[in-house]
Every structure is written in structure tokens, then in C-alpha cells.
Amino acid sequence: xxxxxxxxxxxxxxxxxxxxxxxxxxxxxxxxxxxxxxxxxxxxxxxxxxxxxxxxxxxxxxxxxxxxxxx
Numbered sequence: 001x002x003x004x005x006x007x008x009x010x011x012x013x014x015x016x017x018x019x020x021x022x023x024x025x026x027x028x029x030x031x032x033x034x035x036x037x038x039x040x041x042x043x044x045x046x047x048x049x050x051x052x053x054x055x056x057x058x059x060x061x062x063x064x065x066x067x068x069x070x071x
Contacts, residue, residue, distance in 0.1 A: 023036050055062045 023040070026036055027033055051062050
């Protein structure tokens, strides 16, 4: 199981890096940063909603498992 999880998280990391690069390219080609931000906000909001819903159904705060370094 952890190997499968690690592979999935690695694939997500690659996709996120690609999305960041695409966001920069879109901005540099004239796409409004508010539109790009709206897309990112929607994705992040959906992720957080999914985590909250799964946390409730699992009876465990999944976000508490994650340590975030200081930004």
C-alpha cells in the first residue's frame, strides 16, 4: 500500500509542477492572472473539501497527519 500511495503522490507532484509551468506560460501569453487564480482556487477548494469529507467519514483528521514546513 505505501508504495502505491508513494507512486500516486509522485504522479500528483509531477502534474502540479506541470500545472505551475502552464500557469506561468498562460500568464506570459496574456491570460488574466485572476482567471488563472480562479482555476487554482477551485482546485484547492475541491481538494480541501474532499479531505474534510473523507476525514469525517473516516473519523480521523487526515490533514493532521501532514506536517507543513514554514513558508
